[in-house]
Amino acid sequence: MTATLARPEPLDALALARAIEAGTLTCEALVRRLLERIEAREGDVKAWTHIDPGAALDAARTLDRTPRQGLLHGLPVGIKDVIDTADMPTRYGSPIYANHQPAIDAAPVAAVRAAGGLILGKHVTAEFAHRVPGETRNPHDLARTPGGSSSGSGAAVGDGMVPLAIGTQTTGSTIRPASYCGVVGYRPTFGIMGIVGVKPSSPSFDTVGLFAGTVASCALLRDALLEAPFTLPRGDGGRLRIGVCRTARWDEMEPATADALEAAFARLGVVAEVRDVALPVDMSRLAKAQRTVSAYEIVRSLASERRTHYHLLSEDLRNGRLAEGQRIDHTTYVAALADLEAARAASADWFDAVDCVVAPAAKGIASLGIASTGASTYCLPWTALHVPALSLPLPERVEGMPVGLQVVAGRGRDLALFDCAQWIADRL
């Protein structure tokens, strides 16, 4: 059977949405196709924590009978299992919540439904969207990690099990799995996209994160979540001004991935106004402040779990980030917040000088084994600065595995970021 399966490939949600709108595809037919793919692949990939085929088909038939409700009408969407759903269990990747059923939908889930989208199921997440992974494997090589913490989201979209998914990002939990799984991943400007009903980790950095097969498909999900009209990303603008930021830690990159990115930078140099740029803030200091704040905050976010279910938290979490966070005093935390605020202010002009910045999405391809979901080194500066970022799969692979290019813009310039990403995608 396996030999006859199509290779993992993300779907084009925008094309599917248009086919549904045109009447050439039904939601039911689409869901059947996805369920077949999931049936064939889930035993290997393990991307889902909950899926109910019968309920999904019922919901699909209902949507097929319903007048078009919005941007996502008839489109199935997967939801990371740290995001509340009123009709599906939500376990936050923790045994503490083995039997947890939220009372209401998180805001992004409600927005998907309001736009006519269908919640297909829940995706595997690392424990509380932090580090300890579930069993998900990379659809492009089952021996490798899909990345995390939005592991199931990246794997399911990368495999073509679902066209769209909503994950989260606190440091690199969307950009990294998107890079590893060969899909578009988008982390919005901090604070602009509703996160109510998403289990908090570090509220100073937590955002939702979107997964899609193409830049335009990702924009469709973005606009549904913003409850805004759809703005198709435009790749036809004039010559872009692109800053190439290898970051101060370029020497830590895996050589083959560094080469692939250098080749992409060189190709962009032919068509765009490209120049090397260095972050105007000290990356180590930024990393230290980010680490202080996120460790301090996860301790407070898990206050209830620490008190009543301490032994059900993983040893990695207890002895790692929580122990670290409990050693940080309030004055140190407040000073780190001020450091971050100063870094954001100091980098505002830097972003204004270009249309976008391109940078690595991860230090290499997905590593072998699933015990670790990889490092956030190259996501940390952008999440700390609260700017929007998008991982775009390069057309070339490294050792047969996908590699992402991270495209970044200034705070609040999310729509422009998508235009830049489309422009770059059209030319790479």
Next chain:
Amino acid sequence: MTATLARPEPLDALALARAIEAGTLTCEALVRRLLERIEAREGDVKAWTHIDPGAALDAARTLDRTPRQGLLHGLPVGIKDVIDTADMPTRYGSPIYANHQPAIDAAPVAAVRAAGGLILGKHVTAEFAHRVPGETRNPHDLARTPGGSSSGSGAAVGDGMVPLAIGTQTTGSTIRPASYCGVVGYRPTFGIMGIVGVKPSSPSFDTVGLFAGTVASCALLRDALLEAPFTLPRGDGGRLRIGVCRTARWDEMEPATADALEAAFARLGVVAEVRDVALPVDMSRLAKAQRTVSAYEIVRSLASERRTHYHLLSEDLRNGRLAEGQRIDHTTYVAALADLEAARAASADWFDAVDCVVAPAAKGIASLGIASTGASTYCLPWTALHVPALSLPLPERVEGMPVGLQVVAGRGRDLALFDCAQWIADRL
């Protein structure tokens, strides 16, 4: 009976904590005293949505048998009913949640319990901590509003039903009821105090808000929530530099309250280095940006309720703030966020030039009737700027009603704010 009742007066939580620690007071005896007060007064004041006397006494006896756990050992605390409690219903002031029982405690509730505090019950809130009030009345005059949206919190602490309470503030929901009810109210620097498990309204402004009888008692609750050692506010520092900020809308103040505040400013002028200061940012522009952001965000925060229970939202909310928020497009919202960020940056030096700023807490005393909880005019600038604020009851009353003086400091200077408030309280 009523004639023999003590007049409404807040309790001194720090003195009670010390008596419990010294063994001269048991938690059980304290809870009995509070239950008697509640029994006598609740029929009139209506501050509570949930209280279970038997369970409270059981919990008190357990705490009396337990070694001291932390700063709040044996102290009863009331919780605003937009804050999740694992063992008490939580209704968010909305009929949508008439039967809602959260699975876990909100972070501040868990922190209270971890510090040995006793959750005495839940306090009346306006619908989703917004505008439509419950039935609570001002304990100092039952014909008047207690303020809101933390109506029950202010009223219960003001009446002496409970020594401490945790409410919330998005614009003025803690400072105003504290002023109206004659208690200390504290709104922390935005973002520094865990808010996980508190029903979100406008995540760009939402904070918890604390209620206590004295500045030092409020600091005790503050430090329990920060999981920090107790720092007693010091009123013995040298001559303070105090900025008096009447704000650009001083002419809207009720004359008798304005006179009381002017008298306080004059008394401070004798002991401190006092000067008039004007906000370095345009108050109308700040108010407009704050309004844009909070209206846009409440729409997204209530995405699920809008979709599934629209008819159970109040008409005031539907036709007011939600309709307003739905008319705001994403670009306008992002521009307003940028305006606010610029205002915060522009006012940082202004705060550095003084130890604290004093300003009105509300435009007057609690108004007659309970249909409106009052205006947030004099809280809005400080909440928009993300700075910490504390309402301190003036020793004099106006028409027999309490009046609060709002003390404000720069971002992150919460401990210094308490020192200033104690300094001022000692000298007024």
